Amino acid sequence: MRLLLCLLLLLPALASADPASYAEREDVRAFVAEMHERNGFDNDELLHLFAQAQSLPVVIKEIQPPAEPGIRSWQLYRSRFVEPRRIRAGAKFWQANKASLARAEAQYGVPREIIVGILGVETIYGKHNGHFQTFSALATLAFDYPPRAALFRGELEALLLLAREEKRAVLDYRGSYAGAIGMPQFLPSSIRQWAVDFDGDGSIDLSSPADAIGSVARFLAEHGWEKGGLILTPAKADGSRIGELLAEGIKPQRTPEQLAAFGVTANDAPPCPAALIDYVTPEVPTSYRLGYNNFYVITRYNRSTFYATAVYELAETVKAHLTPRP
Structure with missing residues (x-):
């Protein structure tokens, strides 16, 4: 009897700890209707996807600005990125991908060292691409993080379109807590707009060094990089x-x-x-x-x-x- 009473007392807490499925929420259903109207997605298929999405509180924790911002320090910031491990990894990456780097520089006018610098700062050349399921991360930010909901609903739409274009399962994408994917950490909208199949295998894979190299070079070129210009x-x-x-x-x-x-x-x-x-x-x-x-x-x-x-x-x-x- 005493055990039953304890269980009954726990039920409200357990219920509140288990939020409703995204598929059951009105705001998500409105988003699904928009995706059907604007892009021709099947309502039931999208609701099935959202029923599988998980709310990820850690994503919101990671993206929120700190309650007490740290003191701005260039020397401290620099020490995190211009350090022996990244320098060694950068040299190794450069040597292993000479041909792709040279071709990207010739095609887009972006120096190979700048491409190497970006990939090193972003993910240490693919060592830290992120492990979050991209669909769940973006759903969490799109529907449970009001300050930037509009941005991440746009990225969620871009991910759905990207998966359809690539004929790939939406739930297979993995990346950062903010929905960035691959070695160069492109958001889905950036992948659709700037990423290239630089290795010519018929698909864009930003965990591929060649595709990452070409995509970074194209991004910078399209944003106005001047060949031979000062930095x-x-x-x-x-x-x-x-x-x-x-x-x-x-x-x-x-x-x-x-x-x-x-x-x-x-x-x-x-x-x-x-x-x-x-x-x-x-x-x-x-x-x-x-x-x-x-x-x-x-x-x-x-x-x-x-x-x-x-x-x-x-x-x-x-x-x-x-x-x-x-």
Whole structure:
């Protein structure tokens, strides 16, 4: 009797811990109706998929900004990516994929070291592609994370379209907690728009080094990469107007003469537009560089200037590692 009473008391808690299937929710059913109307998906097939999707609280935990943001530190950030393990892995990846890297550079104009830098920062050349079921991760973010629900409903739609185009089971895709897939961590919409079958096997597989290499190169080229263009150059910044310049953002728009009026100078700066980029580290004087068009293009991959600079520095370090010394 006592055991039965305990079980009865536990029932409400157990029920609340087992949320309704996504297929039973009105917002999901409305999404399914939209997918039928807009893309011709079968309602019952989609509801069957959503009945199999799992709500993943860890996904929401991972994507939420920290309650107390950490102190911005370029030196700390850099140490996570420009470090011996990634440098060695980058050199090994470069050697193993020389032909694909050379072909991507010739076809898209993007230096092979930049491609290597991005793949190293993103996943250490496929070592950390992610293990989450992409459909469940995106469903969780699309329907249980209101701040970015619109974005992730769009990615969920893109995943469904991608699976149909690739004749692949939707539930087979695996990736990051945010729904990014493969070695270059493309979201489904980016795969549909930018990814390429660079190894010519008839399908796009972003766990394939060749497809990853070609897809990264195409992404950067389509976002305005200038062959042979500058990326970053060191700069000196003094004066009371530096804050104004930084507030303008990272899109290159100031000539050397205009930058000088703000107290910013750089040795042998070309006449092309640049933006001032700052590198803050606690208890260390802030350093500055000028970012040119190709630096801005890298930030289209990830909006962080720290990210783009880590890609650039890892790229240059791996390249130097492979360059014979005199």
